[in-house]
Amino acid sequence: MADAHLSVFRGTPTTEGSFVEFDVPAEEGMVVLDALHWIQANEAPDLAVRWNCKAAKCGSCSAEVNGRPSLTCKTRLSDFEEGETITVEPMRAFPLIRDLVTDVSWNYEVNRSIPPFQPPANQPQETWRWQQEDIERVQEFRKCIECFLCQDVCHVLRNHETEQPFMGPRFLVRSAGLEMHPIDTADRTQHLKDEGGIGYCNITKCCTEVCPEHIKITDNAIIPLKERVADRYYDPIQIAWRKLRGRDKPAGGGDQA
Amino acid sequence: MNDAFERHPHDVLVIGAGGAGLRAAIEAADRGASVGLVCKSLLGKAHTVMAEGGVAAALGHVAPDDSWQVHFRDTMVGGKLLNNPRMAELHAKEAPDRVRELEAWGAVFDRTRDGRILQRPFGGHTHPRLAHVGDRTGLEMIRTLQDRAVAAGIAVYMECTVTHLLTRPDRVKGAFGYWRTSGRPVVFPAKAIVLATGGIGRAYKVTSNSWEYSGDGQALAYLAGAELIDMEFVQFHPTGMVWPPGVRGLLVTEAVRGEGGILRNKDGERFMWRYLPEDRRNEYAATDDEASRWVDAQSAGGTTDARRPPELSTRDNVSRAIYTEVREGRGSPHGGVFLDISYLPADHVRRKLPSMYEQFKELADVDITAGPMEVGPTTHYMMGGIRVDAETGATTRPGLFAAGEVAAGMHGANRLGGNSLSDLLVFGQRTGAGAADYAATQTDTPYVDPKGVQDAAAELDAAFDDGAAPGAENPYRLHEELQATMGSLVGIFRTEADLDEAIDKLGELRRRAASARVGGGRAYNPAWGLVFELRNMIVVSEAIARSARERRESRGAHSRIDFPDPDTAWSSKNNVIRYADDAMQVETTALPGLTKDLRQLISTETSHG
Numbered sequence: 001m002a003d004a005h006l007s008v009f010r011g012t013p014t015t016e017g018s019f020v021e022f023d024v025p026a027e028e029g030m031v032v033l034d035a036l037h038w039i040q041a042n043e044a045p046d047l048a049v050r051w052n053c054k055a056a057k058c059g060s061c062s063a064e065v066n067g068r069p070s071l072t073c074k075t076r077l078s079d080f081e082e083g084e085t086i087t088v089e090p091m092r093a094f095p096l097i098r099d100l101v102t103d104v105s106w107n108y109e110v111n112r113s114i115p116p117f118q119p120p121a122n123q124p125q126e127t128w129r130w131q132q133e134d135i136e137r138v139q140e141f142r143k144c145i146e147c148f149l150c151q152d153v154c155h156v157l158r159n160h161e162t163e164q165p166f167m168g169p170r171f172l173v174r175s176a177g178l179e180m181h182p183i184d185t186a187d188r189t190q191h192l193k194d195e196g197g198i199g200y201c202n203i204t205k206c207c208t209e210v211c212p213e214h215i216k217i218t219d220n221a222i223i224p225l226k227e228r229v230a231d232r233y234y235d236p237i238q239i240a241w242r243k244l245r246g247r248d249k250p251a252g253g254g255d256q257a
Numbered sequence: 258m259n260d261a262f263e264r265h266p267h268d269v270l271v272i273g274a275g276g277a278g279l280r281a282a283i284e285a286a287d288r289g290a291s292v293g294l295v296c297k298s299l300l301g302k303a304h305t306v307m308a309e310g311g312v313a314a315a316l317g318h319v320a321p322d323d324s325w326q327v328h329f330r331d332t333m334v335g336g337k338l339l340n341n342p343r344m345a346e347l348h349a350k351e352a353p354d355r356v357r358e359l360e361a362w363g364a365v366f367d368r369t370r371d372g373r374i375l376q377r378p379f380g381g382h383t384h385p386r387l388a389h390v391g392d393r394t395g396l397e398m399i400r401t402l403q404d405r406a407v408a409a410g411i412a413v414y415m416e417c418t419v420t421h422l423l424t425r426p427d428r429v430k431g432a433f434g435y436w437r438t439s440g441r442p443v444v445f446p447a448k449a450i451v452l453a454t455g456g457i458g459r460a461y462k463v464t465s466n467s468w469e470y471s472g473d474g475q476a477l478a479y480l481a482g483a484e485l486i487d488m489e490f491v492q493f494h495p496t497g498m499v500w501p502p503g504v505r506g507l508l509v510t511e512a513v514r515g516e517g518g519i520l521r522n523k524d525g526e527r528f529m530w531r532y533l534p535e536d537r538r539n540e541y542a543a544t545d546d547e548a549s550r551w552v553d554a555q556s557a558g559g560t561t562d563a564r565r566p567p568e569l570s571t572r573d574n575v576s577r578a579i580y581t582e583v584r585e586g587r588g589s590p591h592g593g594v595f596l597d598i599s600y601l602p603a604d605h606v607r608r609k610l611p612s613m614y615e616q617f618k619e620l621a622d623v624d625i626t627a628g629p630m631e632v633g634p635t636t637h638y639m640m641g642g643i644r645v646d647a648e649t650g651a652t653t654r655p656g657l658f659a660a661g662e663v664a665a666g667m668h669g670a671n672r673l674g675g676n677s678l679s680d681l682l683v684f685g686q687r688t689g690a691g692a693a694d695y696a697a698t699q700t701d702t703p704y705v706d707p708k709g710v711q712d713a714a715a716e717l718d719a720a721f722d723d724g725a726a727p728g729a730e731n732p733y734r735l736h737e738e739l740q741a742t743m744g745s746l747v748g749i750f751r752t753e754a755d756l757d758e759a760i761d762k763l764g765e766l767r768r769r770a771a772s773a774r775v776g777g778g779r780a781y782n783p784a785w786g787l788v789f790e791l792r793n794m795i796v797v798s799e800a801i802a803r804s805a806r807e808r809r810e811s812r813g814a815h816s817r818i819d820f821p822d823p824d825t826a827w828s829s830k831n832n833v834i835r836y837a838d839d840a841m842q843v844e845t846t847a848l849p850g851l852t853k854d855l856r857q858l859i860s861t862e863t864s865h866g
Contacts, residue, residue, distance in 0.1 A: 012780065029501015029621065041733040045784035046777030050299075052467045055507050055616065057396065058302040074619055097438050098781045105415075108300065116408040117363035125361055129372030135365050139390065142365060142397060146301055181363065 001026040004077045006035055008047070009089040010099050017096070019087065020044070026077050032088060033061050033072040036100070048099035056212055059147030063100050064089045069149040069210045091152040104148055110167045113195050117178055118186040130182045141177035141221060143213045146170065150207035150217060156200050166197035169207035169217045176221035179228070189232045192225055201226070262710060263443045265414065266703045267293035268696040269689075270432055270447035272419050273474065275303035276395070276678060277661025278453030279402035280355075280685025281650075285451075285693040286409045293445060294406065295414045295434065297469050301403050304455050304467055305681065308395025309510035309612065311377055311387025312682070313675030314352035318369050319376045320384035320560070325349040327383050330859050332676060335381040335571050336640075336669020337813040338828060338859070339487070342851045343647035344667040348676070348683045355682035356388050364401040366390055370558055378515045378555060379674040381571040383540070385555070387675040392510050392612045398678060417443065419473070420789045421713040422450065422481040422657070423705045429481055429656035431705040433713040437786065440779020442714050446703035448696035451650070451688055452478060452643065452659040457491075457801075460794045461636035461748075462740040465497055465508035471790035472797030474663035478643045479796055483654040485834040487641035487665045488797070489804035489815045492672055493749050495575035497635025499593035504620045506635040509596065509613060511674040513630075514568040516609050517552035518598040520579070521629070522587035528594075529567035532578035541567050556605060573671040573814045576634040580749050583633065593633035599626055634749060638677065639797075640668045640814065641804070644833065649695075650688025656695065660688035670813020720788040722774040729774035732787040739766055739794060747802050752819045756806040763799045770795055796841075803843050804832040 003023040011017020022043055024035040033051055040047050051061040054073045061072045066080075066087050080086055094102035119125075150169035151157055157168050167175075175188050175196065192198045205218045215221070231238045269285040271278045274296035286292045296303060315328040328349035333340050360366065360374065366388050367375040378385040390397040406413070419434035423444075431446040454474030458466025479485055496509040514520075522528050533541055542548035542564045554561030568575070579594050589595055598606055603626035607614050610625070617623040617630060642665035643652050650658040661681045668676065722729055746759035770791050775784040810824035811817050829848040834841060851859075 012778075027502045030503045031620070034503040040783055041737075045731070045733060045775060046782045048781035048783065050781075052298055052302045052469060053304070053307050054467065054504075055307060056619070057393070057612070058298075058306050058467070060298065060302050076620075098778075101438075101781050103438070104299065108415075112407055116404060119361060119363075125357060128360070130365075130368055131372055132368045132375075135368065138365050139367075142390075142400065143393065145306070145396065178363070181365065184363075 001028065002082055004035055005083070005085045006039070007085050007087045008036070008039065008100070010047070011096065012098050013096050030077045031073055032065055032075045032077065032086065035077060036072060036088070048097070048101045050101045057145060059145030062091055062147045062149050062152065064091060064152070069152045071147055071149070071212050074212060091148065093152040093154070093158040094148075107146070107148055107151060107170065110171050111174065113191070114171060114175055114178070115186045115188050115191060117181065117184055119183050120185050123183065128183060134182060137220060138177050138180050138182070140215055141173050141180070143215060144170065144173055145213060147212060149210045149212065153206045153210045155204065155206065162197065162200050164197050164200070165195050166200045167195070169201075169222065172196065172198060172201070172225060173215060173217055173221045176225055179225065189228055193229045193233060198222070198226055198229055262714070263441065264446060265293055265412070265443065266446040267291045267412070268447065269293070269449045269451065269692045270295065270445045271451040271453060272432060273303070273453035273455060273661070273663070274300055274413070275305035275453060275455055275661065276398055276402060276681030277685040277688070278303070278451065279399065279406050280682050281451045281453060281660050281689035281692065282411050283402065283406050283409060284686045284689025286411050288690060288693040290693040290696055293412045293414060293447070295417050295419060295432070295445065297416065297418050297437070299415050300413050301399055303399060304470060305395045305399045305678070307465070307467070307508065308398070308678055309392040309508065310379060310512040310515065311389030311394045311675050312352070312356055312398065312678035313379070313382060313386045313673065314356040314388060314679055315349065315386060316353050316356065316374060316376060316388065318373045320386075323384040323386060326858050328352070328386065329855070331382050332673060333669070333859050335671055335673040337671060337823070338669065339812065339831070339848065340669030341647055341666030341849055342855050343849065344684070346855060347647060347687070348667055348680060351683045352679040355679065355686060359398060359401050359682070362401050362405045364397050366397070377512060378565060378569065379511055380514065380569040380575070381673040382675065387515070389512070391608070392512050392610050394678065418786060418789065419477065420717065421709070422477050423709045423713070424481050425706060427655060429654055431703070433710055435717060438781055440782065440785070442717060444705060444710055446705045448699040448703065449656050449658060449692040451692045452657065452663050453661045453685070454663050456639040456662045457794065457797045458636045459790070460739060460798045461743050463497065463506040463744065464636040465494055465506055466636065472793045473790065474659065475642055475800070476793035476796040478652060478654070478657060478659065479800070479834065479836050481654055481657060482836060483652040483657055484644040485642060485665070485800055486644045486831045487669070487804070488800040488834055489808050489832060490640035490670050490813060491636060491801060492572060492638035492640060492814050493576045493634040494637035495572055495579050495634055496596060496632040498621065499589070499631050499633040500591035501621060507616070507620070508635065508637065509630060509632050510610070511572070513596060513598055513610060513613060514566070516598060517555065517566070517601055518568060518596050519566070520568050520575070521595045521597060522582045523589055524587060526587075527567070528582055528587070529570060529575065529578060532574060533567050533570060534574065541565055541570070556601065571671055572674065576749060577816060579632070580634055589631045591631050593631040595629035596632045597629035599628050603627075638662065638672055640670065640672055641665045641801075646691075648687065649691025650684055651691055651695070658688045658692045660684040670815060720773065720775055720785055722776050728772055730769050730772045732773045732775065732784055732791055735766060735770055735773060735791055736787060736794070739791070739798060742766070743798055743801075747798070747805060750816050750818050751805050752817065753806060756802050759802040760799065760806065763795060763802060767795050767799070799841055800834045803841060804834060807832050807843050807845065
């Protein structure tokens with residue numbers, strides 16, 4: 001096979017970064033992350049790359065390859081034309097640490113703010129019985145490997161379109177996984193509306209397009225959550241009904257998906 | 258001088274944030290300890306996410322006959338009776354509670370028809386026993402534990418590498434490391450330390466393990482004076498991907514065989530029939546037809562009197578079988594054998610093995626619902642490691658504890674699939690308790706010796722090339738040489754001559770690694786990190802080679818061409834590795850004895866296998 005031509009971003013927060021060209025001997029089945037490892041071992045030992053499993057299971061090696069947010073361990077060199085330059089740069093939605101590594105700690109802060117799983121106090125675990133078809137939607141959300149590509153591509157976060165907090169697709173998916181859990185009793189509707197800023201999502205579905213786990217983020221997670229928030233805060237009939245019934249939490253379960 | 262460094266004192270410091278580290282941290286925090294959790298990567302990326310098939314626990318949801326006694330027996334027989342029997346007993350008894358606890362913390366396992374946690378069959382397990390979520394069970398487990406730890410308010414130090422344990426003459430008092438993102442040093446004074454750093458796979462080229470698995474915990478413990486045992490037992494998983502080259506070694510879950518996957522050589526022969534150990538043959542189907550009835554029953558979620566297929570033999574045995582088929586010229590085009598699940602309905606395969614389907618489609622252009630995979634053995638798991646007390650996870654060094662893959666004893670000479678995730682939970686919990694209870698007895702103020710900190714910091718600085726280091730070594734080249742040595746001389750089949758050569762070569766690498774030098778800055782410099790990981794990998798590699806040379810027999814994962822049979826003289830002995838007189842010492846000691854009750858559980862078994 002011919003050499004692959006890579007153009008890799010190198011830089012630090014305090015220096016002006018630049019793209020450095022590398023010719024990498026390509027082998028059959030090689031992925032972009034393999035090429036980056038070859039560069040480390042042979043050309044640039046200190047090239048900063050974040051990675052772990054190299055099997056698309058840990059979500060560490062996220063970067064933008066020819067402008068597309070991608071897992072570099074899953075992006076094959078053979079996906080590009082022979083002779084085409086493959087440009088690799090860090091995720092642009094997050095502050096740079098060095099080269100291809102960004103500071104994603106903001107995501108961990110957002111995650112901490114989400115009310116945790118809360119099983120019912122009055123239902124002993126021995127009695128829990130869930131049908132497989134009833135948990136498949138929650139399992140879809142729990143497939144998330146936290147690569148943060150959806151956060152990277154989301155224009156609200158990427159372009160800082162709001163001064164208000166917005167948790168981004170990843171944490172809307174996590175919230176959906178909790179909200180639609182068959183026995184969770186916590187109420188995250190207010191959190192989704194205020195700290196979560198769910199209203200800022202305008203359903204462009206870019207997140208769904210880049211998800212390596214093929215989670216239907218917009219259709220299956222965000223839209224049903226938006227409906228819950230709308231029902232609670234903006235639907236006069238629901239508000240009146242709840243006042244009459246004297247209950248505050250919308251009917252739970254995965255049925256609204 | 259000590260105060261010049263950033264310090265984070267804790268009662269209990271847990272190093273490693275996979276399943277064992279997270280479970281230990283949660284337990285220690287629940288007991289009121291101030292807990293710090295240090296991980297080399299981001300939280301939630303540890304190797305546990307790669308575990309696929311499931312967590313073994315005798316819940317009895319699919320096979321009501323299952324019990325802790327049967328699980329105990331399977332574990333001991335799979336480990337060729339070299340396991341620490343007390344650990345195997347605690348593990349079998351407590352695994353069901355630990356799995357139910359995960360569910361109570363939010364894990365969503367696949368379900369049986371009556372709505373309970375579903376269990377799948379795996380090699381060496383008498384009954385379907387593995388609670389699972391498709392083939393991404395490890396991700397489910399780590400995310401559940403991570404959420405629980407975050408909700409408990411545990412301090413997490415991400416992307417931080419520990420390079421030294423700080424000791425006072427009689428006990429461990431803290432840890433020294435650096436932030437990977439900045440390269441700045443950091444000190445963690447602690448009353449108790451739990452090592453939960455995982456395995457050693459990166460010492461080999463063909464491995465299912467990530468870069469993090471560089472034997473850090475084993476080496477830190479060894480250098481701090483704790484003992485290692487069973488280091489000769491490295492598990493080569495039978496089914497790793499063999500093609501394309503970039504993914505060679507990547508794991509193909511045993512769940513493929515658990516769901517009915519058939520192994521064939523290039524002649525189409527189902528060769529596992531020829532490799533079943535004689536004394537266990539009656540546990541396996543006698544014919545293709547019986548094996549196929551077993552698969553049909555599993556797929557339909559029913560029970561059957563048919564026995565399990567020969568592909569579900571223990572991992573050590575299947576690995577040797579595949580290796581032998583390839584060596585004798587009956588391998589597949591890319592040097593493996595064929596693993597076929599495509600005879601089952603495509604939608605069933607996609608539902609049961611979603612990430613395997615994706616992995617082969619995306620990385621190898623193979624549709625596993627339409628044709629066979631090519632697979633071969635890959636370095637997967639370390640049965641050996643730090644010697645621990647079964648009840649508390651205490652090592653032989655006061656103040657130092659260990660849990661999970663880095664600890665040893667639970668799995669003996671060969672680990673059964675599914676017993677790793679349950680090991681992490683059971684001994685993570687016990688070790689978190691052990692460390693917190695120990696810390697509560699330590700009333701003196703945290704103190705770390707300034708000299709130890711300065712020496713550790715000087716070692717960090719020394720790795721940078723200042724232009725005055727003639728004969729400086731490139732850490733990447735040393736790593737390649739190490740992997741080549743371990744792969745060719747300390748692999749699946751071993752001989753005295755090869756092991757002697759390996760030990761010489763490892764000694765040479767150890768000397769050269771002291772001259773490893775790197776350029777560039779401190780922030781996120783992978784070459785710099787490799788310098789310390791190399792030190793650790795060379796320690797564990799030498800321990801593997803020396804233990805393997807000592808054990809002049811074949812047992813479990815340790816196969817000697819020059820001593821091809823098990824030797825009863827070795828059936829109740831562990832090799833112990835310790836650091837003394839500035840050198841690595843090997844000593845052979847007696848295995849902890851079985852109580853009468855436990856002996857009865859396995860009385861019908863022999864020590865062969």
